[in-house]
Amino acid sequence: MAKQGNIRISSENMMPIIKKWLYSDKDIFLREIVANGVDAITKFKKLVDLGEAAADDAEYCIKISIDKDAGTLSVEDNGIGMDEEEVEKYITQIAFSGAADFLEKYEKAGGEGIIGHFGLGFYSAYMVSENIEIYTRSYREGAAAVRWESDGESTYTIEACDRQERGTKIVMHIAKEEKEFLEEGTIRSLVEKYCAFMPYNIYLNFQGKDDKPLNDTQPLYLKSPKDCTDEEYREFYRKTFHDYHDPLFWIHLNMDYPFRLKGILYFPKVKSKVELERGKVKLYCNQVFIADNIKEVIPEYLMLLNGVIDCPDIPLNVSRSFLQNDRQVQKISKHITKKVADKLTGLYKTDREKFENSWNDISVFIKLGCIKDEDFYSKVKDIIVFKDLNGKYQTLADFVAEKSAEKEDGEKPAEAAEGEEKPAAAEAAEGEAKPENAGQSAENAEEKKEEKPKQPATVYYVSDEVGQAQYISMFRGAGLNAIVCDTFIDPHFLSYLEYKETASYRFLRIDADVDAALKAGESNADDDKALVEAFKGALKNTSIAVKAEKFKSGGIPAIINVSEFSRRFGEMNAFYGLAGADADRDMTLIVNTANPVVGSFLLLDAEKQKFVANQIYYLAMLSYKKLSPEEMKDFSEQSVSLLQDYIK
Template identity: 60%
Template sequence: MNRESGCISINTENIFPIIKKWLYSEKDIFIRELVSNSSDAISKLKKLVSIGEAQIDGSEKYYIKVVVDKEKKTLKIIDNGIGMTEEEVKKYINQIAFSGIRDFVEKYKDKTDEGQIIGHFGLGFYSAFMVSSKVQIDTLSYRKDAQAVRWVSTSGIEYEMEDSDRTERGTTITLYIAEDSEEFLEPYKVRETLVKYFSFLPYDVYFEDANAVKDDKKEEGENKEEKADEPRPINDTNPLWLKNPKDCTEQEYKDFYRKVFFDFNDPLFWIHLNMDYPFNLKGILYFPKLRNEMDNFEGQIKLFCNQVFVADNIKEVIPEFLMLLKGTIDCPDLPLNVSRSFLQNDGYVNKISSHITKKVADKLTSIFENERENYNKYWMI
């Protein structure tokens, strides 16, 4: 393609100050948005493969890799998902009034499940400009004979496009981190954020410190020894709440509790939520053991949307009187706003909250009626 430059088509004059100042509640959410987009890109490709619209090597593993390079002041998010053509970049990046996911679902509405694709290129992608002085996209579509494309913008308004040297299907987004956001060049900060949002993402997420890799290679050269350790993903792609309760052991429930909440006192009991209709809801709620009357009664309910962490202790979903519980709740159908952080007012949310409350009440009633001695012990300090 010939080199091209222009201005991005937007409908709101001051959209970028809005994104940077208040659209997102926390600065690190740009990582959640970009990695979520990578996950969506893989989900799209998997769906196309399953319906025969795309072909890939059957032994290929899907992955997302995040690479921080403090020396170059860059942060890269890399995936081997669906990728984009030149036309798709122009439509979904340059014209952010359009929604790529809507077009995708409309085209394959009889063959795919909209609820399984939670994000799209658009406003989520533009969260990158919260922390970047320049953003670069290198992408290669899954389509046969596609040409890799490079898109670069230093302002979020003007852009340049040209051919890219990317040779593998998928997308790399390179953020040139601005001076006021250099905390996201610290490996511990990036890794901490990835663990926060993506501990249970359905695709392997790898973290790499480019400078540490350079040091390792230098050390290997000096010692003439090669390290055999394979990189390991930072996440568990199949969390316990996705399993059928009948297939889960007592030890697995306890181990999951310790892993997620760092509480090494066994919970008193738990409730495994597993519902597909009339809404999709899965999760595990634990009743923590209070050791003495001075223990803090505040629990922690982690809310997920398609295995992406959204927030803790959302009172619209979990009534305040149940906040002493600890647990994880995954509900792909939650009506989140564009930042994926806040629930919109919706009767649907009330139904979810009522269902959770009923399940807890039923469990307590069952223990009271059938295990009275244990029930009494639960409330004894």
């Protein structure tokens, strides 16, 4: 016959595991102990409200004290306290939780504010303590005070004591190797990190009523947005994140249904590229700190922001796997994303100037969000702007429309060039003039026009305004424009846009192709062939392709051209540390036949052709990338030689 029984866990075997593995950061013990004190006070206040306990005039607070001589760190509250039976239940029996039992009894009376787990949380103190004493007295009239002590092994002592005050005092005898927790500076920093917004004042080495608490019991995010001033938002930001630069703007989250969520997200002003790596979004549960940057609750791309989010519906001690699979958490994450998108869209529509002035600081976060989250992209795609070569910020749609309008203004309306589609007005005029076309309807003509597949608009971009200066000069000279995409995320974002908007846009870096508008027309094919052959024979770099083109501007002798596909493929492989896809193998040196030096090249003797061809190549390469050590040495020697010839 099968036999059933209860599994029993020996505390002797369990305590070493708790001491070593309970939390990844041992300093979190202070949060657990202080949170238990807050829990005890909240319980007592609830009992007073229900008329089950008598109130007094004492301030509800937590007192932390350090005694270096005794080697102790103490945390004391004036909450509900415990009697001997409760100490046996909630301290000695690890599996029980005072908060859980209290909630079960008083949930109908509104006990949602209980946060502590006076079970495992208490035992976290053994990660830094070699011995712990508890002095406690219950709120119940006539209850005897109790002292409990244990070294964290398998035994404990419990006895009566002479404590007169209601509440609990926990005295931790700090282990020799953990003496840092007897330093006032350490405790202050831990309170600031874990207990900054706990709902009752926390004092360190309390001396009297003039002492200032370490925490803020009424943080700004708990207030209604309509009751907060801009200066209060800025001051809260400076105090919380120790950043004395004002944030660009902020979002105040405040809702109670279908879940409870309060908080403030700040868009910081980025002062260096290092700061783009990670902001700090602090997650709280009922004003108790849980962790920084929990991506299961706050989307990863929002980690570039600074903020405080308080969500009572998230357990204080919970695994990441739980958060990943919890539907409520997923709803919270989506709501935060929506509020951020709404804020950005609202700012774009109501204060375009402020939006554009902030763009350089927020663009990386927005672009990363689009790549990571398709829903976010759908919400903000119409407000993504790009700076053009004139410093003007435009959406892609506006940029392309402006480009098309400028092109139409420059075309002759009367006659279309051979091979080009005639303007609609010209076709209509011809239709009226020719009787044989009189029966052709305007609808049929429109249908024919619509049958032609729409080609994506080509958008040129600049990734380095200094390095690509000569290309920019050529574009400006030809009346062309380009957008500036010079952040680390732009190559990925442009590829993402091409994927999402395949029919609308095609992106080419300004040095990836020679736009027809830059060319002055066809030159003599035989001369071009001879020029190319002469250049190839003179260049030390025998692997580079050479091509001749006649540009409208003769100021630049040559440019380096690499196809957009080859360059992007090479950058992608370099990013992932892969070999075998060097974009330089696809380089083409395009010599400008309109340049006087290039125009005279074939008249030079072989020695001078070598000198001039390589100097032109080096100048073109410097605008594309760094020269190799050998090339730089040769370029320097040739440049010095030119200077010497000049001063002779």
